Amino acid sequence: MAPLAAAQPRLTPTATQAALDALKQLLGDRFSSAQAVRDQHGRDESWALPLPPDAVVFPHNTEEVVEIVKICAAHGLPIIPYGAGTSLEGHVTAVQGGVSIDLMQMNRIIQVNAEDLDVVVQPGVRRKQLNEYLRDTGLFFPIDPGADASIGGMVSTRASGTNAVRYGTMRENVLALTVVMADGRIIRTSKRAKKSAAGYDLTKLFTGSEGTLGIITEITLKLYGIPEAMSSAICSFNTLEGAVNTVIQTIQAGIPVARIELLDDVQVAAINAYSKLDMPVQNLLMLEFHGTESGVGEQAEMVQSIASDHGGNNFQWTVKPEERAKLWQARHDAAYASKALRKGCEIMATDVCVPISRLAECILETKEDVEKTGLIAPLVGHVGDGNFHLAVVVDRNSPMEVERLEAFNERLVHRALRMEGTCTGEHGIGKGKMKYLTAEHGEAVAVMRAIKKALDPDNLMNPGKIFSI
Amino acid sequence: MAPLAAAQPRLTPTATQAALDALKQLLGDRFSSAQAVRDQHGRDESWALPLPPDAVVFPHNTEEVVEIVKICAAHGLPIIPYGAGTSLEGHVTAVQGGVSIDLMQMNRIIQVNAEDLDVVVQPGVRRKQLNEYLRDTGLFFPIDPGADASIGGMVSTRASGTNAVRYGTMRENVLALTVVMADGRIIRTSKRAKKSAAGYDLTKLFTGSEGTLGIITEITLKLYGIPEAMSSAICSFNTLEGAVNTVIQTIQAGIPVARIELLDDVQVAAINAYSKLDMPVQNLLMLEFHGTESGVGEQAEMVQSIASDHGGNNFQWTVKPEERAKLWQARHDAAYASKALRKGCEIMATDVCVPISRLAECILETKEDVEKTGLIAPLVGHVGDGNFHLAVVVDRNSPMEVERLEAFNERLVHRALRMEGTCTGEHGIGKGKMKYLTAEHGEAVAVMRAIKKALDPDNLMNPGKIFSI
Numbered sequence A, B: 001m002a003p004l005a006a007a008q009p010r011l012t013p014t015a016t017q018a019a020l021d022a023l024k025q026l027l028g029d030r031f032s033s034a035q036a037v038r039d040q041h042g043r044d045e046s047w048a049l050p051l052p053p054d055a056v057v058f059p060h061n062t063e064e065v066v067e068i069v070k071i072c073a074a075h076g077l078p079i080i081p082y083g084a085g086t087s088l089e090g091h092v093t094a095v096q097g098g099v100s101i102d103l104m105q106m107n108r109i110i111q112v113n114a115e116d117l118d119v120v121v122q123p124g125v126r127r128k129q130l131n132e133y134l135r136d137t138g139l140f141f142p143i144d145p146g147a148d149a150s151i152g153g154m155v156s157t158r159a160s161g162t163n164a165v166r167y168g169t170m171r172e173n174v175l176a177l178t179v180v181m182a183d184g185r186i187i188r189t190s191k192r193a194k195k196s197a198a199g200y201d202l203t204k205l206f207t208g209s210e211g212t213l214g215i216i217t218e219i220t221l222k223l224y225g226i227p228e229a230m231s232s233a234i235c236s237f238n239t240l241e242g243a244v245n246t247v248i249q250t251i252q253a254g255i256p257v258a259r260i261e262l263l264d265d266v267q268v269a270a271i272n273a274y275s276k277l278d279m280p281v282q283n284l285l286m287l288e289f290h291g292t293e294s295g296v297g298e299q300a301e302m303v304q305s306i307a308s309d310h311g312g313n314n315f316q317w318t319v320k321p322e323e324r325a326k327l328w329q330a331r332h333d334a335a336y337a338s339k340a341l342r343k344g345c346e347i348m349a350t351d352v353c354v355p356i357s358r359l360a361e362c363i364l365e366t367k368e369d370v371e372k373t374g375l376i377a378p379l380v381g382h383v384g385d386g387n388f389h390l391a392v393v394v395d396r397n398s399p400m401e402v403e404r405l406e407a408f409n410e411r412l413v414h415r416a417l418r419m420e421g422t423c424t425g426e427h428g429i430g431k432g433k434m435k436y437l438t439a440e441h442g443e444a445v446a447v448m449r450a451i452k453k454a455l456d457p458d459n460l461m462n463p464g465k466i467f468s469i
Helices: A014-030 A033-039 A060-074 A127-137 A151-156 A202-206 A240-252 A267-277 A293-309 A322-333 A334-339 A358-372 A399-418 A436-443 A444-455 B014-030 B033-040 B062-075 B127-139 B151-156 B202-206 B238-251 B264-275 B291-309 B321-332 B334-339 B356-373 B399-418 B435-440 B444-455
Strands: A055-057 A079-082 A099-102 A109-113 A116-120 A174-179 A186-188 A215-222 A229-237 A259-263 A281-291 A312-317 A346-349 A379-382 A387-396 B053-058 B077-081 B099-102 B111-112 B118-121 B176-181 B186-188 B216-224 B230-239 B260-264 B283-291 B311-318 B346-351 B378-382 B387-394
Touching: A014 A055, A014 A060, A014 A099, A033 A055, A033 A099, A055 A387, A060 A079, A060 A099, A060 A174, A060 A215, A079 A215, A099 A334, A109 A127, A116 A127, A127 A151, A151 A215, A174 A202, A174 B127, A186 B444, A202 B444, A229 A240, A229 A322, A240 A259, A240 A281, A240 A312, A240 A358, A259 A267, A267 A281, A267 A322, A267 A334, A267 A379, A281 A293, A281 A322, A281 B387, A293 A312, A293 B291, A312 A322, A322 A334, A334 A346, A334 A387, A334 B238, A358 A379, A358 A387, A358 A399, A387 A399, A399 A436, A436 A444, A444 B186, A444 B202, A444 B444, B014 B053, B014 B062, B014 B099, B033 B053, B033 B099, B062 B077, B062 B099, B062 B176, B062 B216, B062 B378, B077 B216, B111 B127, B127 B151, B176 B202, B202 B311, B230 B238, B230 B291, B230 B321, B238 B260, B238 B291, B238 B311, B238 B356, B260 B264, B264 B283, B264 B321, B264 B334, B264 B378, B283 B291, B283 B321, B291 B311, B311 B321, B321 B334, B334 B346, B334 B387, B356 B378, B356 B387, B356 B399, B399 B435, B435 B444
Parallel strands: A055 A099, A079 A099, B053 B099, B077 B099
Antiparallel strands: A109 A116, A116 A215, A174 A186, A174 A215, A229 A281, A229 A312, A259 A281, A259 A379, A346 A387, A379 A387, B111 B118, B118 B216, B176 B186, B176 B216, B230 B283, B230 B311, B260 B283, B260 B378, B346 B387, B378 B387
């Protein structure tokens, strides 16, 4: 097994200790340098090797975050925000040492503004917790990245997931943020009005900044009314083209599908085994419709008709909550199902996203590539957005497999870029995709760096993420 | 009549002339320093006094913009991008002198990607031109600020208008930008994928930056399928509360209205006179529904039922295109109708936006305030978003009236801010609202300034807008 990735501590052990002493004095038993706690905070759910921070702190409010940041700034100690630990590109690894700010004790739902369809939360609120809390109001927050992530983490990585095709990503659903800047100033990026043309859109700048510009301590999110009716459907296809073309036509026809997910035959077989289902081992589309009673029926019929034009078969739809829940649970278990394919192996999740017109081409070339490499790599996709993942199952102890994986991912990213796509649809850059950022954005990365430097001149905020310095 | 506002030229006349000579050499007859051309480019449709630039240039492509920017940067000459001239806060006035870059000859629709529901355009394309071009594709671009603005201008001011309640603002509908930075570098902010988590969201940062961070030379926009059916409706209300509460319940019920506009009785009377209509002189809601044949009927019925619970009367709806066109033309003529109320007077348009739960309260307090001042100020509102305008009719030659107007607008802005709203829902800060930016954003303005300084250290890009220096 490979050792921890190479950390390059910013400070000497003595300087670090001075900073930690000050933090401990501030927070008492909400400061920890225990090895187990540090280990837990140096890892996420990614392929990246863990790198524990020097200590972990657990603030309760914005003012405590300010004090923590001021101490770190005074000592030059890096600061790494930590949420649910479900990120997928090593976002929380302490590449230059430093303190992990665990925001999960800041988990209050501060204010539900039902009339305005918005809610103000602390960053440690998890998405399932939020939706349970909201249930009685008839409202919900739709963004669903699969994992029960923290809202703060979802903002930071500009997360999306299965519902984005209808409700957008975090980009479209964050209204305002409170942020503690690198020098300890507190800013509020926006008021609570639904729109504004007042100055630069800082809300969007911080959304997706992966903790590199400041610590998010309060978030205002858009909410939606729980639809009157919801139905789910599945449909199998002999060919990938048939499935993807069904998606393209559905989107173009303006059918407001709430979810439209693709699973390839490899993934379906894995899920059948793991979730004890007996779906046909073909390419599968899983759909969800939100609307009125009559609307969801109308939508399902329209998609069924499009699907049958493209060789879709076994179209089944249901409004029964328990059947729907089982179906989507199976979808969410896809990664575990993939992991179960080879004992002792790990999963590396790819994440390209292309214009939907190029999706079939991109997926087909990629499947051929997978075949050539001999890797096992079930495919799932938020195909309404042109985004798909391969869960590449790899034995980390085999240098040959790891090398093959890395070369494959590199080809995949460059294939997506050639097709006007992105190296990451929803996971973020983190530590894992820094080298692709320049390939994707070219000179624009210099503009991003200039902003980073202007707002965090000492590079205290999650250093070594997004940018390599 | 007041003179031109006080310009504070950045350069001496000699230094300016040297820069202009270089620009003339570059562009030949696409350079003009004729007084009439300069005058035209120093004014928009706002209350702000005009300030002509030293010259105007008419580039044809991104590369020419680069050359222009490099010449200006070398000489320290300010650069002011100019589109259709329909901005409303003095965005194009040359407060420190400089050259106006008129982008209207860059008016090519570069590429329609029908399958991907997007289009790539140059900044000088106007929104009506775009929709005429798109008609045969079955697609349209929904953002409609009223004026036939340029797409570049709409991006720069983060415009919205009547359709935003359903389709969002420019914030939600710009996918990618090509920008010439202050040092002449060209950047592309994003690829064409529908979503991405790759680095800072520069697209959103430039959207609404009002020409202060760079010159936008290419824009990728989202498109939508032209709805199968469209219908319009009007409904009158004795009380403003009744109208506004109808809006709130409609939005909360999740009815996907495409437009929901409020006109107060003063505005209705003005439109009746100007557009030769005979609507009841009451508070009026104007609505539009997009969807399937059955869907638009269903939506209209639901809104009618909500309206009648709140004292709505005379609910009329139509699917006839000519009736619909007449209705919306009347809405778009509201400003002219207001202006026609007092001969020789001008219009100053206010633009606050508040959370919808505070809308009735904000409008009612404002109407009382109008009454006290004795000003004539018809009200129209994109009320589904909480945004409303008063077209205050003022004789600029009366210092007393001007003073009264300014005091009124200041009270209005602070009222909106108290209610967690914004000083500008869609017009932008420009020159007219700089003093309110800090009142709204506090410390966040320092963050905006830091970004401005990092990307435009010599303050060449539209200086004196958004920020006072």
